[in-house]
Amino acid sequence: MTEPADAREVFPPTLREVMLRPQWIGVLLLCLVVAGVFAWLGQWQLGRAIDTDPPPPGATEVVRPLEDVAAPGEYLPEPLVGQRVSTEGFWLPGDFVIVHSRFNDDVEGYWVTGQLRIAGSEQKTSVAVALGWAPTLAAAQAAVDELDREASTPVKTPVEVTGRLISDEGPVPPPRDADPQTLTRMSPAALLGQWSDVEGLSVYRPYIASQEAPSPLEDISSPAPAAGSTVNWLNIFYAAEWAIFAGFAFYLWYRLARDAWEKEVEDLEPEISPESRG
Structure with a gap:
């Protein structure tokens, strides 16, 4: 059923x-x-994540031509930060700028920087250079005045600059109540705003910390970068x-x-x- x-x-x-x-x-x-x-x-x-071809130890201490390490307008790859480089050029008078709050072996002071116009370049190209350190603002200003006088001579001889290539630190606002042009970071992008003859100019993003300072400035303390991890x-x-x-x-x-x-x-x-x- x-x-x-x-x-x-x-x-x-x-x-x-x-x-x-x-x-x-x-x-x-x-x-x-x-x-x-x-x-x-x-x-x-x-x-x-894993660098299978890290640079050999001490590679940053071998002086290389600037154009072999970086190109104008390009960021500096991490393995090349601190690489020792050399280049030739001319200082532009009036473009020596003081950067505040720079430490040399834990002592606060000032950097004197300049615009180095690369010699022999097909295109108008410059690189920012930190020439040396001064303990006081007055000493830094005196160095700027002397460098301006030397760069203003009618006959210009190329100068060779050797130092470490370091990444742009990035511009920051000046301290409160300070002059609007005051710089506390080594930034070629910020320096470009104070340089002359910049129309059509190509600029390196990193800067060079010179290993030898002109008198009366002191050499910038710039030890070799620590070996980074490959991971x-x-x-x-x-x-x-x-x-x-x-x-x-x-x-x-x-x-x-x-x-x-x-x-x-x-x-x-x-x-x-x-x-x-x-």
């Missing part, structure tokens, strides 16, 4: 059955693609983040499929017999 329709047992689908439905297989394939992209990004970050932990952290995102793509698929299954079971509850629930 056939049972009445309302007496038939209704069995809810299992979570596995829901996950194997075509629409959820399609969502899983989409998540696989997303996770694959995240995994590739993580591998790319790992490749950048970039920030990139490793990013790689771990991409791995977590890849795992989250699969969790999202599971969570969505489970929510759909729970909703389906909830909708079927009025039709489920007590025996099928147990």
Whole structure:
């Protein structure tokens, strides 16, 4: 004898059955693609995290031509920060600028900087140079006056400058109540605003800290850079983040499929017999 329709047992689908439905297989394939992209990004970050070809010890102490190390307008790569370089050029009179709050062996003082116009360059090119250190503002100003007089001579002889190539420190506002032109950071970008003859000028982003200061300035204390680690932990952290995102793509698929299954079971509850629930 056939049972009445309302007496038939209704069995809810299992979570596995829901996950194997075509629409959820399609969502899983989409998540696989997303996770694959995240995994590739993580591998790319790992490749950048470990320097497989670090510069040999003492490489920064070998004097190299400036044009072989950097190009005008380009940022200085991390392995080359502190590289000793040399170049030739002419000082531009009137462009010797004092930078405040510079320390020499823990003693605060001033740097005298200048615009060195590169000699023999096809395009008008300059590099900022920190020539030397002075303990007082008066001594720094006296050095500026003397350098201006020497640079203003009719016959100009190229000067050779050797020193460490250092990244731009970035401009900052002057201290409160100070002259608006006051500089407390060695920034070629900020110095450019005080230089003359800058139309069509190409400028190096890093600056040179000269190893020998003209009298009466003192040599700038610029020791060799410490050997850096070959592992970039920030990139490793990013790689771990991409791995977590890849795992989250699969969790999202599971969570969505489970929510759909729970909703389906909830909708079927009025039709489920007590025996099928147990």
